[in-house]
Amino acid sequence: MSVDKQQLLQFLLRQGDNTLVLGHRVSEWCGHSPILEEDIALANTALDLIGQTQMWLGYAAEVQGEGKTADDLAFLRDAWDFRNVLLVEMPNGDFGQTLLRQFLFDAFQSVLMGRLMKSSDEQVAAIAAKASKEIAYHVERSADTVVGLGDGTEESHDRMQAALEYLWPYAGEMFESDDTDAAMAAAGVAPDPAGLREEYDALIGKVLGEATLTIPDSRYNHKGGRNGAMHTEHLGHLLTSMQWLQRAYPGCEW
Amino acid sequence: MTSASVEQVWEWLETIPDPEIPVITIVDLGIIRNVELHDETCVVSVTPTYSGCPATSMINMDIETKLRDCGLDKIEIKQQLAPAWTTDWMTDKARDALEKYGIAPPQPAGGPKRCPRCGGDHLEKLSQFGSTPCKAQWRCQDCLEPFEYFKCI
Numbered sequence: 001m002s003v004d005k006q007q008l009l010q011f012l013l014r015q016g017d018n019t020l021v022l023g024h025r026v027s028e029w030c031g032h033s034p035i036l037e038e039d040i041a042l043a044n045t046a047l048d049l050i051g052q053t054q055m056w057l058g059y060a061a062e063v064q065g066e067g068k069t070a071d072d073l074a075f076l077r078d079a080w081d082f083r084n085v086l087l088v089e090m091p092n093g094d095f096g097q098t099l100l101r102q103f104l105f106d107a108f109q110s111v112l113m114g115r116l117m118k119s120s121d122e123q124v125a126a127i128a129a130k131a132s133k134e135i136a137y138h139v140e141r142s143a144d145t146v147v148g149l150g151d152g153t154e155e156s157h158d159r160m161q162a163a164l165e166y167l168w169p170y171a172g173e174m175f176e177s178d179d180t181d182a183a184m185a186a187a188g189v190a191p192d193p194a195g196l197r198e199e200y201d202a203l204i205g206k207v208l209g210e211a212t213l214t215i216p217d218s219r220y221n222h223k224g225g226r227n228g229a230m231h232t233e234h235l236g237h238l239l240t241s242m243q244w245l246q247r248a249y250p251g252c253e254w
Numbered sequence: 255m256t257s258a259s260v261e262q263v264w265e266w267l268e269t270i271p272d273p274e275i276p277v278i279t280i281v282d283l284g285i286i287r288n289v290e291l292h293d294e295t296c297v298v299s300v301t302p303t304y305s306g307c308p309a310t311s312m313i314n315m316d317i318e319t320k321l322r323d324c325g326l327d328k329i330e331i332k333q334q335l336a337p338a339w340t341t342d343w344m345t346d347k348a349r350d351a352l353e354k355y356g357i358a359p360p361q362p363a364g365g366p367k368r369c370p371r372c373g374g375d376h377l378e379k380l381s382q383f384g385s386t387p388c389k390a391q392w393r394c395q396d397c398l399e400p401f402e403y404f405k406c407i
Contacts, residue, residue: 037381037391044383051306055335126336130305133338133407141382 003121007183009063010083011190012124013073014180014226016056017084020074021235022105023049024242025092034095041141045102048134055127075246079236086225087170089235096149096156097163103142104167107203108174110139111196120188143207150211157212164213172221175200258326263289263296266324273312274386277355280313284343287334295328296321301339304387341406352404357389360406369394370401 027046033039057070088105092098113135116128149156175197184190208215224230245252258266267289268281280286280300288299298317302310314331321329341360349359358366368375374396381391389402 037383040385040391041381041383044387047306047308047387048304049306051302051304055305122336126338130302130335130338134304137382137405 003187003189004183005063005065007180008121008189009060010180011184012056012060012063013083014085015127016053016060016070016073017082018088018105019049019056020053021082021084021238022088022102023047023053024238025088025090026098026102028092029095029098038095042098045138045141048131048138052127052131052134055130059123059127075243079231079239080228082225082231082235082239083228084225084235085170085173086222086232087167087173089225089232089238090167090170091234093163093166094159096159097166099142099145099149100160100163101167102138103146103207104171104204105174106135106139106142107207108171108196108200109135111199111203112191112193115191115196119190124189146207146213147211150208150213160211161213164208165216168216169218169220169222172219173223173226176221176223176226178227258291258296258324260289260291263291263298263321263326266320267298267317270313270316270320273309273316275352275355275357277351278344278348280317282345282348282351284341284345284348285313285339295330296326297330297332299332299334301334303339307387309386339407341404356401358392358401358403360404362406364406366392366401366403369397369399371399372397 023046026042026049029039029042030046031039033042053074054070057073061068061070061073087101090101092101110132113128113132117125117132119125119128146160150160151157175193177192177194181190181192181194185192205215222232225232225235240247264281264286267286268279270280272278272280272283283303285301285303286298287301288297290297290299298321300310300314300317317331318329344360352359353370356370358368358370361367365379366377369377372394374394376395378393378395379390380393380400383389384391384402388405390405391400392403393400
């Protein structure tokens with residue numbers, strides 16, 4: 001079955017915008033982490049995410065066929081054109097909140113990439129195979145840190161529980177599905193995200209349990225990022241910083 | 255244009271050091287996946303170690319500079335993603351060179367076999383990450399020295 005180019009483009013933008021926005025968010029920690037090892041770890045994670053962005057948005061630009069590059073897509077679009085889930089644009093908060101957000105995302109990526117490696121689209125499969133090796137490291141570290149802080153001191157536990165309650169309503173958007181997902185699933189490019197929820201819940205349930213954290217009962221979800229309907233105010237602020245150079249000096253090259 | 259054989263190009267590439275770990279060459283690292291000559295164009299396929307590794311663009315530049323210095327003028331560098339790079343492609347020569355340099359070579363078990371300084375085997379992981387995307391930080395509990403471990407992927 002052939003793939004609708006516009007739908008494939010939407011799917012690729014969702015992948016690339018997730019890693020781009022989270023990569024930028026995580027890079028905000030550079031030079032500010034509690035200890036040197038964590039600073040290096042966060043910077044490395046951000047670097048991997050931005051590397052993955054180059055692959056996803058590079059392919060998106062190719063599918064788009066308008067002669068654009070990954071850089072054009074990253075730096076020359078405004079908030080309403082971004083297709084990342086709201087979770088990744090949430091502010092860093094404290095170190096614990098950053099790592100909890102990372103864990104909620106890493107766990108999703110680890111489940112998703114396992115499926116995308118079998119994609120009918122060779123380029124999607126190749127990017128997923130490359131990214132999955134990096135994600136394996138990310139999820140190992142973010143899970144360990146969530147357990148360490150959750151099952152740590154009273155202070156760290158309370159902060160992690162508060163972070164979970166703040167971020168939990170943003171986790172559900174990763175499993176939303178729409179026409180784009182249906183088209184990707186029909187063409188064998190990507191799975192319907194709704195079908196990944198069970199595996200995800202099992203994975204995070206185990207880690208959060210070990211971290212002595214309580215998953216909130218509510219399944220209410222904030223959404224509107226991956227379909228572009230409405231981002232949070234945080235994305236606009238993030239872009240002013242990330243896109244500053246291209247906004248101040250349009251077309252400037254390194 | 256100087257004509258060159260594929261074997262000759264490989265020999266030239268074998269002299270290019272990794273920009274961040276200069277004791278190993280880019281061929282030893284296993285990232286040169288293919289060399290082909292199409293008419294007069296030399297096509298070199300390179301695979302990235304980590305997707306965001308900043309050394310990738312420098313490596314591409316080093317390849318181009320080297321081949322130009324050797325007299326080639328039509329050079330194409332292709333990025334090859336699949337199959338994804340694995341540390342299994344690193345040569346034994348590179349593993350030995352890494353250890354002598356103070357970096358523990360990758361092991362399938364997921365951690366270093368011994369301390370590259372004293373050879374001790376009481377080791378602890380300090381961080382999953384290190385000074386470059388491809389390395390992690392470990393410490394030897396025998397000599398108490400920290401050292402870098404080349405991650406196995």
